[in-house]
Amino acid sequence: MNxxxxxxxxxxxxxxxxxxxxxxxxxxxxxxHPDAQSTLADYQAVVAQLYVLAPPRPLPGHLQDDLRxxxxxxxxxxxxxxxxxxxxxxxxxxxxxxxxVLVIAAVLVLSQRGKSEQWEEDPAELYSRLAEEKxxxxxxxxxxxxxxxxxxxxxxxxxGDLAVIRVSQLxxxxxxxxxxxxxxxxxxxxxxxxxxxxxxxxxxxxxxxDKPIKAYSRFGVSIEPEGGSPFSDRPTGPNVxxxxxxx
Amino acid sequence: xxxxxxxxxxxxxxxxxxxxxxALHSRYAPLVYSVAFRVLNEPMAAEEVTQDTFMRLWNKxxxxxxxxxxxxxxxxxxxxxxxxxxxxxQKRDALVNPVFMDENLxxxxxxxxxxxxxxxxxxxxxxxxxxxxxxxxxxxLAYFHGMSHSxxxxxxxxxxxxxxxxxxxxxxxxxxAWIPEPSVNPNAEE
Numbered sequence: 001m002n003x004x005x006x007x008x009x010x011x012x013x014x015x016x017x018x019x020x021x022x023x024x025x026x027x028x029x030x031x032x033h034p035d036a037q038s039t040l041a042d043y044q045a046v047v048a049q050l051y052v053l054a055p056p057r058p059l060p061g062h063l064q065d066d067l068r069x070x071x072x073x074x075x076x077x078x079x080x081x082x083x084x085x086x087x088x089x090x091x092x093x094x095x096x097x098x099x100x101v102l103v104i105a106a107v108l109v110l111s112q113r114g115k116s117e118q119w120e121e122d123p124a125e126l127y128s129r130l131a132e133e134k135x136x137x138x139x140x141x142x143x144x145x146x147x148x149x150x151x152x153x154x155x156x157x158x159x160g161d162l163a164v165i166r167v168s169q170l171x172x173x174x175x176x177x178x179x180x181x182x183x184x185x186x187x188x189x190x191x192x193x194x195x196x197x198x199x200x201x202x203x204x205x206x207x208x209x210d211k212p213i214k215a216y217s218r219f220g221v222s223i224e225p226e227g228g229s230p231f232s233d234r235p236t237g238p239n240v241x242x243x244x245x246x247x
Numbered sequence: 248x249x250x251x252x253x254x255x256x257x258x259x260x261x262x263x264x265x266x267x268x269x270a271l272h273s274r275y276a277p278l279v280y281s282v283a284f285r286v287l288n289e290p291m292a293a294e295e296v297t298q299d300t301f302m303r304l305w306n307k308x309x310x311x312x313x314x315x316x317x318x319x320x321x322x323x324x325x326x327x328x329x330x331x332x333x334x335x336x337q338k339r340d341a342l343v344n345p346v347f348m349d350e351n352l353x354x355x356x357x358x359x360x361x362x363x364x365x366x367x368x369x370x371x372x373x374x375x376x377x378x379x380x381x382x383x384x385x386x387x388l389a390y391f392h393g394m395s396h397s398x399x400x401x402x403x404x405x406x407x408x409x410x411x412x413x414x415x416x417x418x419x420x421x422x423x424a425w426i427p428e429p430s431v432n433p434n435a436e437e
Contacts, residue, residue, distance in 0.1 A: 011418030012396060012411065017389035019397050046421045048320040050390045051278065052372050053383070054285035059277045060294060067272055067301055071265050074302070140310065147393040149328045151307060171332070 001025060003033075010036060014043035016145065020238045023145055123204035127164040130155045137213065144239030146171050146223065154219065154243045160212035165205040165219065165243060170198040173223055180224045181205055182235055186217045186246065193219070195228045217246045253318040260308045268305050275319065276301070279326045286330035286391045292337070296330045303329070331393040374424035382417030385410050 006029040012018055013026055030036055121129075130136050137160065141152035152167030170179065181193030193208055207219060220242040222235035229236050251270070259267030276297055283296035303325050311321050375383070388394045388402060396414070400407040 008411075008415055011422070012389070012414050015386065015389045015414065015418065016393065017385075017396050017399070017414060019395045022396070042422050042426050043418060046418065046425045047390065048316060049425070050375075050386070051282050051323050053375060053387055053390065054281045056277065057281045057284045057293075059280050060290065063276055063280070063294060063297060064269060064272055066294075067269065067298055068265075070298060070302055071268070071305065074305070143328075147328055147331045149303070149325065149332065151310070172336075 010040050011043050014047050123164050123206040127166050127204050139243050141167055141241045141243055144241050146238045146240045150241045156213045160214055163207040163213050168202045170201045176226045177223050178226050179221050180228050182220045184218045186215055190233050219243045257308050272301050282326050283330045286334050299329050300326045382413045385414050386417050
């Protein structure tokens with residue numbers, strides 16, 4: 001497409017109506033044309049008001065009581081979880097189990113390291129471990145162009161050499177599709193960080209950092225054909241979410 | 248008496264004040280429910296999305312960033328995403344019926360008053376009312392159902408290029424209403 005055709009897509013982009021291939025081409029054009037940002041901002045402001053197209057509906061009267069019940073249930077669930085952890089017997093048992101796990105893990109680490117340098121801590125465990133670090137670095141997951149309520153965080157070690165993204169509410173994808181992580185260096189280079197599947201919309205994604213996290217500007221995840229993007233340096237599918245690292 | 252602002256209630260929610268959530272529910276649930284209903288066209292599903300939206304607000308209020316837009320925009324983005332997810336899971340048919348915006352216009356205007364720039368929003372509202380169906384329909388399918396150009400073309404059985412043109416022209420009219428340009432519209436009232 002030429003510049004004129006791509007500029008004509010600004011309203012549809014703001015509306016979220018571009019097809020995946022169009023969107024990839026448009027976003028590349030947009031990055032090269034910062035002057036188009038103000039026009040895009042105008043259209044995004046328009047889109048923010050389109051709710052007035054929905055005919056007003058009278059609110060069912062019971063919804064507020066229902067919400068109070070949901071809040072009460074949420075409170076009770078939080079108490080139950082807390083209570084479970086706080087029972088003394090459980091706490092001792094958990095402490096003993098944790099110690100046992102640590103010993104086993106240490107043995108496994110030592111034995112695995114002897115066999116291979118490929119061993120890596122489970123991403124979920126690594127996430128929990130990093131999350132407890134006092135000076136861990138935190139970044140927020142921002143939804144991309146795919147309509148979803150994806151949410152989550154990236155946590156990195158204080159020195160930035162380890163990082164894991166935890167996301168939930170990833171959109172459902174076809175069986176022959178896969179999520180793919182992309183790592184964008186501060187200098188703009190893009191490389192794949194591997195592919196992954198989600199379980200019930202949730203995933204822990206370990207980022208294969210080859211340099212400290214601050215050397216990257218952002219990380220993103222796209223939906224790709226099974227096996228991943230045919231290109232090692234760019235996605236072909238829609239962007240599901242992004243994590244901005246640079247301030 | 249001056250009503251507390253949304254920001255005040257958001258801070259209270261972050262502090263765990265359930266009554267602050269109830270207050271925002273009183274203020275915005277009719278709007279959230281109307282948008283969810285527009286996507287799903289079914290009361291039970293719309294109720295579910297409405298409540299999920301407010302529980303999301305309860306659990307994730309800290310993710311709202313006022314620098315990125317208004318609270319209402321953020322809340323309705325959550326609503327639309329949840330509703331569209333449900334819409335897709337349930338494989339419903341999208342509604343393309345004409346919208347009767349003259350009905351209950353007062354209700355919308357009251358809601359519009361809650362945000363700044365009411366005059367401009369009323370102007371946008373007026374243009375939306377007058378938008379030809381052929382331009383409004385594809386805009387609605389994209390906004391309320393998350394459809395892309397080609398999905399809309401298939402759904403309406405209209406050539407892809409025509410859909411692109413209709414969306415562009417419709418959105419341009421709305422933009423001109425949102426940001427009046429005297430050079431383009433010399434008759435616009437100050």
